[in-house]
Amino acid sequence: MFNIQWLRFEEWIYLGDKGQGGHFINRFLDVEEIVYPEGIYSLTQVPDDVPFIARVTIKSLKGEAFPKMASSTMFPKNWNIKRIQEEIAYVYENTVAKGTNKRPRQASDIFDKYDGISSSGFKIRIEVNDFGDIMNAYPIL
Numbered sequence: 001m002f003n004i005q006w007l008r009f010e011e012w013i014y015l016g017d018k019g020q021g022g023h024f025i026n027r028f029l030d031v032e033e034i035v036y037p038e039g040i041y042s043l044t045q046v047p048d049d050v051p052f053i054a055r056v057t058i059k060s061l062k063g064e065a066f067p068k069m070a071s072s073t074m075f076p077k078n079w080n081i082k083r084i085q086e087e088i089a090y091v092y093e094n095t096v097a098k099g100t101n102k103r104p105r106q107a108s109d110i111f112d113k114y115d116g117i118s119s120s121g122f123k124i125r126i127e128v129n130d131f132g133d134i135m136n137a138y139p140i141l
Helices: 081-094
Strands: 029-036 052-059 065-067 072-074 112-117 123-128 134-140
Touching (some): 072 134, 081 112, 081 123, 081 134
Antiparallel strands (some): 029 052, 052 065, 052 072, 112 123, 123 134
């Protein structure tokens, strides 16, 4: 069963000391550059309900800013935390809970990865630990 409490963003990623995570618009994240779709140069130009790729800076609870080294695939800018939770729960129930769409584990993988389709039609990857707890989730573009 999906535990919706995993996505309490004040506690799950922003306590660290490096830029990681950062797949949804929130007060701990600054979008520095839109990478995809091409030809879009500001967040206001990204259409609603469309995932995108961006270069981001993660801010910690301590007030420090850490540029994320890799680009982030981002959930649609107009989705609030509840909508993101619902979409991840939908994909979880249709993949992890059923044991389907599991990607082959690479030697460098820390977690198992499952790919599913959101109710909006784009792919979401969920990473889970050996107990089935969600460790990360993000759009795949």
